[in-house]
Amino acid sequence: MRLLKLVPDNTNIGFVKLRWIAFSFTLVLTIASLALIGMRGLNLGVDFVGGLMIETEFQKPVSLDELRGKVNQLGVGESSLQQFGQANVVSIRLPLPESTDEGATNAVVKKVQTALSAEYPGVQFRRTDTVSGKVSGELIRTGVIAVVLSIVGIALFSWFRFEWQFGVSTAVAIVHDVIVTMGFFALTQIEFDLSIVAAVLTIVGYSINDKIVIDDRIRENLRKYRQMDMRTLVDLSVNETLPRTVMTSLTLLIALGALLIFGGDVIRGFTAAMMLGILVGTYSSIYVSSSLLISLGVTAQSFAPKAAGNAERVTKRDNEGAVP
């Protein structure tokens, strides 16, 4: 049986040669994302801005303008509507009532539900969320802390397992991944809620996966080929691990693709964020973190003290090995 090989044997793509182009592209992408986040802002869900959200399912598709008019007439504040997958599912967002009295929020929810039930017979309320300003502030804070902590934690781990240059390059690449993913959310205005933070954290985890595998190979090759030029060595390492990078990204994309198509509307944004994050993460492993290592000046000497014993063993074994 002939097996599938996505990356032909002895592939040797000159990734490092392209690194200045890649750096410029990365820079443009990052700045564009930051600009988008700054200008358009993120479409923050009630989790992060407080307020109430009622997800309604109508018997048949409704006109958003008509619905907006009807909700705004109720005098419960400016509503913001969003279609949710199907044309007959709409999420209605409203600001929290001014009064801090608990009954006030209840009253708003009830008012909207009663009005809609009268106007659109058979309407169903699938989900109701109300989050007070205090809680939403805390959720933003813990979300940011979680992302920052995991980036720092992973960078420290990279430093500890490898060298400081690996820690720095990894952290830079992950920050890039997070910014670009958020830029995507600013561009598409897909609602950014708590579960998206989970998706971002997962991206952080998996993007680092790729980087660790390549870093591991760079370290191994640094010990094997003491005299090799750093650029050639990075190219070699990236090419050697390329089949794995492609395979793993593909299996992840296949699994997430199934979730995107068949997994229902509620987690579509979440899945989209993770798919994008995996693409961006794979790109940044090759073009940001590995290339950055060259600029940060990693050399065979970085591993010299601990590498002594290993290098000898590996070289001996590798005598017969064909080096691409």
Place this chain on the structure above:
Amino acid sequence: MLDFPRWKVWTIVTTVVVGILLSIPSLIPEATLARAGLAGLPRINLGLDLAGGSHILLEADTADVAKQRLQLMEENVRTEMRRGDTRIEIGDISTAGGKLSFFVRDTTKLDTAVERIRTLTQPAGMTGQRDWDVAVVDSTRIVLTPTKSGLDTAVNDAMDVATDVVRRRIDEMGTREPTIIRQGSERIVVQVPGLQNPEALKSLLGKTAKLEFKLVDLTVSPADIAANRAPPGSQILPYPDNPGGVPAIAVYRRVMVSGDELIDAKQSFDQQGRPVTSIAFNNSGGRKFGRVTTENVGKPFAMILDGKVISAPNINEPILGGQAQISGNFTVQTANELAIALKSGKLPVALKVVEERTVGPDLGADSIRSGTIAAIIATVAVVVFMLVTYGRFGVYANIALVINILMVLGVMALAGATLTLPGIAGFVLTIGAAVDANVLINERIREEQRRGRNVIQSIELGYKEASRAIFDANITNTIAAVIMFMLGTGPVKGFAVVLIIGIATSVFTAVTLTRLMVSRWLRTKRPQTITI
């Protein structure tokens, strides 16, 4: 590397079998399981976003606790100064700035006063601090300042009681399997699966249910009531349903009977068939109630709930049996709510709903259905992909993948973990990620083959060299997942749980288990070449 001692083989096989067995109850519908009399087996719990239901986060009003303590201390100080043979004359007690301060008229008695007040304070916290600081200012004035640890202790005690009261109230409502957990120092999480309309629950939890009976002060003129002016010993209280027009009424401050002496409350109807709440007092409460009603026949008696007058009917005759009715503008439902609130005791602190999430049952069922379909399709796609890429080694990886899926379910059931919607996403992601270890190993074997190594060598090196990267990569994933677990709430936590379990089981199945399978094959078939 490829040698497995017998005990190791058995350990691996046993782990796999136990993992699979544990997953079975979760795959069978709950009803079928119950019919077979196996309802007690560990199953995966569904989160509220999948099962449908309400999640409510309540927060205590700590300012309310501080205010209550201040009031209580003010009363205590007044009583203490009057008590005993030596009465100590004091000036008006000021409560400005959250402190109590007052003059002692006779400065020679200052020390005695301080000593007496000291007996009113209690130790608080671990540091040996007391709950109030007592200080003398200008040699004439005593100032009592609440300490932080004193307030913390008070809030903590209040929250303990509040959690119990909340639990009793929800139990009284007859909802099934509610989860009531204290969170942090001043919050309570309430989760009620299957509850579609949380309005009733919220209004029940929003009631402090502090019930008091006070006599109405008829000497206060309507003008004074409107201007909120009350003579000493009386107070003006809101009376929203006052048939007399103005939504306020004057009552004497003295509490004649309070809700603390209730033993039972239930919804019933009065002679006109209107819904009321019937209450029964304990012995001492019943005696007090009997005495007050005997002495005050013909006068109105105010029933006050949480600082608002519900009604103030005239006392037609002495009520002696310890039974009474609270009438007011009730529906059957609100009368019943009041009964539940009174019976479960009063909340020592007011609770506010700061977060609420309700999911309908249809949405949850839809999510489970689409999540299951997505998981199956993802598995099939990944299995086919691995098979066409790695042949025999793909088969091993696929067996490991399926076992991994079952083991994740098994471990979750055993650990009593909750599956949420993001958890399903985490599950599908785990399917994609679990084969990563096999990809790393298999690609390494391919590489070593290209370098001209023989079968055994390439496989050994493949496992050995890849495991370092697998280990590092999984550690970093765990770091992200653990942080998510620690800082996340609800659904996000569920996602993190699935990821962490998935990482642990996948290392076992993808590395250890496939190695065992490969080594069996190498031993029995002794292949000279491999296709990978």
